Amino acid sequence: MLSQTHFPRALGLSALVVLGLSACGSDNTKPTESAVDTPEPVQYRYQVTLTNLTQAQPLSPIAGVLHQQGQFWRIGEPASGALETLAEGGDNSAFLANTEVIAHYGGEAPISPGHTDEFTLSVEDVADSKLTLATMLVNTNDAFTGVNAVDLTPLAAGQSISLYGHGYDAGTEGNSELAQFIPGPAGMGEGFNAIRDDTNFVALHPGVVSADDGLAQSALGAQHRFDNPVIKVVITRIE
Template identity: 35%
Template sequence: MKQCKSLNSRHLGKKLGLVATSTALLLGASQLHAAELEVTITNATKGIYFTPLIVAAHDSDLYMFRTGEQASSELQSMAEGGDISGLSSVISNAGGVVVENPASGPLDPGATTTFSIDSGEFGYLSLSAMLLPTNDGFVGLDSWAIPEQAGTYTTTLRGYDAGTEANDELASSIPNPPFLTFGANGTGVETSISNDKVHVHPGNIGDADATAGISDLDNASHRWLNPVATITIVVK
């Protein structure tokens, strides 16, 4: 397991880091920054669960993750075990606004959660949650620039790999909550980390053999491709 740096902090500039598709229906007049956001997140996978989400409003000097860079220890804890406490502490201590676990537990495949967040004067929105079952995969939104005009904005979210653990897809390497069913005796899809930086996740491989094969994951339910979620943000 790779030792990671602390959460980075630097000027980012306004951008949407994860856009696959994006639409906007403008509903109101221009404003500096809307304080109240209504956020709806839908798990768009067949058989992947999202661990409790962390959602944050923050300024341009702070972010949860950055592709092409090593994961912080706080991001690693979330991506490997679903622990959002470290990310929450770092962002809160830096003055950001944090919403923890808005779905009151894992977000099931096909399920949706809607919640509000008061972004105040902060101009950026980020979120993350571990993807189960994966070794260190997570759904993420990276420093989305909150529009200055009221309206409804929709986009899709990718799954990312934290680069902190080999994607062996073995039950012994992945959290094993009671709602997941694993195979056994897999030999491992990967034996070493192929990219130790945060990057777009290639998805699970899985196999059809519940008692052997290369993976302990079922390719009929645990295989997935990007994107993994949709998000709709109503700027009020």
């Protein structure tokens, strides 16, 4: 009876010991299997400086975006709704909300002639970014400037490139130069209007005529004229 009573206990104890050893052996292998080094993410950080080169054309708050695909405007093609909104009224919100954008900067204040705006944009593990900047010349109907889909791939850390931006006509509003359609300080008029009453394609801007050069209805003077380039852009990869 004693042997019948103790035999199952001894067997049970042995089984527990074996199971325990097996479990310990299994635990011992886990650190080896999971000890895989995870690479640190690579940071790509860019400092951007934009300078207004005009005499009397304040620039609207900048839209600055990093993206990998596409262009935000093309000469000879209709402006997008987001570009029209920016070029007529200086509103950068729709431009920044584009689905292609992977990082963005929205300026909060206009850039006066001779002044600059400086900011940084950064992304992780994206070596093939493109940079697009856009801003309105606010003493016009629908003139804008910027740089479009600049390839940043060649930039090593510490390197810089300098670029110049021309004045473009969004082609969405006729260049009447009437005060009621000039949102800048020269007119204090309407900004964006959904009606397109011009060529409906982006082109190099022909420039301002002004009242001083015979356009009697113009709210603009000779000081509001501009030649190309209208901005200087310096891009530095700082990380």
